[in-house]
Amino acid sequence: MNRLDYLVLIATILAIPLYGLWRTRGSASLGQYLKGDTSIRWATIGLSVLATQAGPITFLSMPGQAYESGIGFVQNYFGQPLALIVVCAVFVPIYQRLKVYTAYQYLGQRFDRKTELLGSFLFLVQRGIAAGITIYAPAIVLSALLGWRLNLTIWLAGGLVIIYTVVGGTKIVSITQRYQMIVILVGMAIAFAVAVYRISPNLSFGSTLSVAGKMGKLEAVDFSIDPHKRYTFWSGLIGGFFLALSYFGADQSQVQRYLAGGSLKESRFGLLFNAAVKVPMQFSILLLGAIVFMFYQFEKPPVYFNEPAYQRAMKTGYAPQLAALQAQSDEVFAQKRAAIRAISSAPPNSSSGDHNIAMTRLRDLEAQARELRNHTKRVLEQAGADPKSKESDYVFITFILQQMPHGIVGLLIAVILCATMSATAATLNALGSTTAIDFYRPFIPNASDHHYVVAAKALTAAWGLIAIGVASFASLVENLIEAGNILGSVFYGSVLGLFLAAFFIRRVRGTAVFVAALLAQALVFILFATTNIGYLWYNFIGCAAVLILAPVFQQTLFRSTDAPVRV
Amino acid sequence: MNTGDSKSDAPDWRKAYGLALSLFAVEVVLLYLFTIRFS
Numbered sequence: 321m322n323r324l325d326y327l328v329l330i331a332t333i334l335a336i337p338l339y340g341l342w343r344t345r346g347s348a349s350l351g352q353y354l355k356g357d358t359s360i361r362w363a364t365i366g367l368s369v370l371a372t373q374a375g376p377i378t379f380l381s382m383p384g385q386a387y388e389s390g391i392g393f394v395q396n397y398f399g400q401p402l403a404l405i406v407v408c409a410v411f412v413p414i415y416q417r418l419k420v421y422t423a424y425q426y427l428g429q430r431f432d433r434k435t436e437l438l439g440s441f442l443f444l445v446q447r448g449i450a451a452g453i454t455i456y457a458p459a460i461v462l463s464a465l466l467g468w469r470l471n472l473t474i475w476l477a478g479g480l481v482i483i484y485t486v487v488g489g490t491k492i493v494s495i496t497q498r499y500q501m502i503v504i505l506v507g508m509a510i511a512f513a514v515a516v517y518r519i520s521p522n523l524s525f526g527s528t529l530s531v532a533g534k535m536g537k538l539e540a541v542d543f544s545i546d547p548h549k550r551y552t553f554w555s556g557l558i559g560g561f562f563l564a565l566s567y568f569g570a571d572q573s574q575v576q577r578y579l580a581g582g583s584l585k586e587s588r589f590g591l592l593f594n595a596a597v598k599v600p601m602q603f604s605i606l607l608l609g610a611i612v613f614m615f616y617q618f619e620k621p622p623v624y625f626n627e628p629a630y631q632r633a634m635k636t637g638y639a640p641q642l643a644a645l646q647a648q649s650d651e652v653f654a655q656k657r658a659a660i661r662a663i664s665s666a667p668p669n670s671s672s673g674d675h676n677i678a679m680t681r682l683r684d685l686e687a688q689a690r691e692l693r694n695h696t697k698r699v700l701e702q703a704g705a706d707p708k709s710k711e712s713d714y715v716f717i718t719f720i721l722q723q724m725p726h727g728i729v730g731l732l733i734a735v736i737l738c739a740t741m742s743a744t745a746a747t748l749n750a751l752g753s754t755t756a757i758d759f760y761r762p763f764i765p766n767a768s769d770h771h772y773v774v775a776a777k778a779l780t781a782a783w784g785l786i787a788i789g790v791a792s793f794a795s796l797v798e799n800l801i802e803a804g805n806i807l808g809s810v811f812y813g814s815v816l817g818l819f820l821a822a823f824f825i826r827r828v829r830g831t832a833v834f835v836a837a838l839l840a841q842a843l844v845f846i847l848f849a850t851t852n853i854g855y856l857w858y859n860f861i862g863c864a865a866v867l868i869l870a871p872v873f874q875q876t877l878f879r880s881t882d883a884p885v886r887v
Numbered sequence: 888m889n890t891g892d893s894k895s896d897a898p899d900w901r902k903a904y905g906l907a908l909s910l911f912a913v914e915v916v917l918l919y920l921f922t923i924r925f926s
Contacts, residue, residue, distance in 0.1 A: 332915060374903065394918065401907060401910075401911035402909070402911070404907075405904045405907055405908065408900075409900070409904065529925050530925060532925070533924070533925025534925075534926075535926050536926075538921065538922065538925040538926060539922055539926050540919070540921055540922045541915070541918050541919045541922045544924075588900070588903075592904075592907050594909065595907045595910075596901040596907060596910050596911075599911070599914045599918075600914060600916075603918065655925065682922070
């Protein structure tokens with residue numbers, strides 16, 4: 321990165337919060353602080369919802385995911401349009417009608433206090449950790465590759481977000497997310513165009529797709545019913561539906577975004593906008609990863625994308641072993657490049673037998689290249705130089721830093737930091753609001769409006785510090801994108817079950833659904849610890865367990881208890 | 888369950904949901920065709 325890059329980066333990440341602070345200057349009532357005001361339109365809500373979900377992980381990890389495993393991950397989003405329609409039709413009108421600040425207040429009104437607190441508590445635990453991962457994920461990668469100090473990166477990204485979120489509340493989160501998302505979309509479109517341009521001297525766009533497809537990178541839809549496959553049409557549609565339904569319907573970080581406008585129509589349009597654009601957006605980001613993969617078939621890739629870890633290992637006694645692996649990798653790379661050139665330049669009427677032999681050879685070489693990378697990783701582990709994050713998380717950022725022109729590098733680093741700030745701001749805003757409304761206000765019931773605004777600000781700041789604390793001590797178990805989704809899937813099912821029971825099973829009361837949710841959560845924990853089923857299924861299992869157990873408990877154990885239904 | 892829609896709005900929203908659903912179906916079909924074409 322040179323001075324131009326730093327100029328673009330600093331100007332981009334500072335200008336948006338400063339504009340937001342100017343737009344939200346002056347004091348706000350509790351309602352305005354937690355729910356924004358009626359000036360927020362559907363486009364802002366739509367972009368805000370999009371930015372909250374995307375986060376830095378989408379832009380750092382997802383291209384790397386496609387580089388490694390192809391674009392099948394797009395199927396995880398198949399349930400989302402359906403879920404958003406259900407949220408528009410069922411959840412939003414109820415929240416708007418009851419004028420709640422948090423989704424969990426509805427549980428309190430429909431069931432009882434303990435169920436409200438359970439939903440709220442599960443949200444706080446899950447999102448509190450997730451906020452830490454959101455800050456840590458880009459910080460670990462950027463600090464490793466740019467030489468920035470990790471803790472300084474965490475504090476800079478986290479500290480700026482805490483300041484403007486605490487000061488401006490929900491309205492500033494919506495306004496800043498709108499412009500941050502515009503920067504993100506423009507930045508990713510430029511990255512896509514540059515990647516296609518950089519590969520064009522070797523392959524046309526059509527040939528790039530054709531060869532990438534033959535190398536197994538472009539299988540977007542897989543109708544397999546094997547439950548152990550992580551990404552299939554069915555797991556995406558069913559598991560993804562439940563994940564998205566609970567995320568958009570019962571996760572305060574999203575609920576707060578679409579209630580920000582105060583109008584049913586604006587909220588619904590904002591959500592339907594997401595239903596329309598989410599799958600194409602994720603597909604484009606994954607396709608970018610596949611194009612980066614093809615780019616590195618012609619431009620020699622590093623033998624290990626986490627270069628700092630590799631360099632640390634080279635300073636140990638493992639240097640000769642790594643040098644030998646590098647030499648083998650270079651040899652395989654040269655053979656692969658020749659094979660791809662032969663395949664792409666063959667005349668269309670060449671015999672299919674020759675073509676098949678060439679493709680088999682190419683796949684063999686790709687398998688060898690993968691094995692060499694795995695072997696390198698094992699050597700790095702033996703040398704004690706490999707961090708726990710996945711190598712694929714470093715692919716896209718390496719491509720940005722090494723292949724993009726100056727200025728664009730700064731813009732794309734700003735994209736990653738904008739995504740970090742927008743997702744973190746939404747989460748802190750929701751954590752602060754939920755703690756203030758569901759936990760603090762019931763214990764200090766008759767204070768002034770101003771008192772609660774101050775309390776909400778203090779709690780938002782406290783959650784910011786907790787998130788930074790989590791980020792400072794985080795060590796990742798899988799790649800970044802998976803960590804966030806797995807965490808969500810473990811908790812979301814039972815929370816969604818609470819809401820669906822509230823909406824659709826009228827005879828169920830508080831104690832029955834409360835116990836059912838506790839048991840469902842325990843069941844998901846046990847399955848998570850003892851089985852290896854695709855994590856999206858936890859959403860379905862947790863939710864189904866609540867919906868089955870709650871009516872059974874109501875009819876048996878808790879038949880005569882609890883007050884009648886109030887909502 | 889009262890969803891908060893006025894009676895006059897409900898058909899318009901049903902059309903909007905139908906449109907969103909149709910768009911999603913088209914997206915899946917296009918992705919499937921993309922998979923067949925390039926795999």
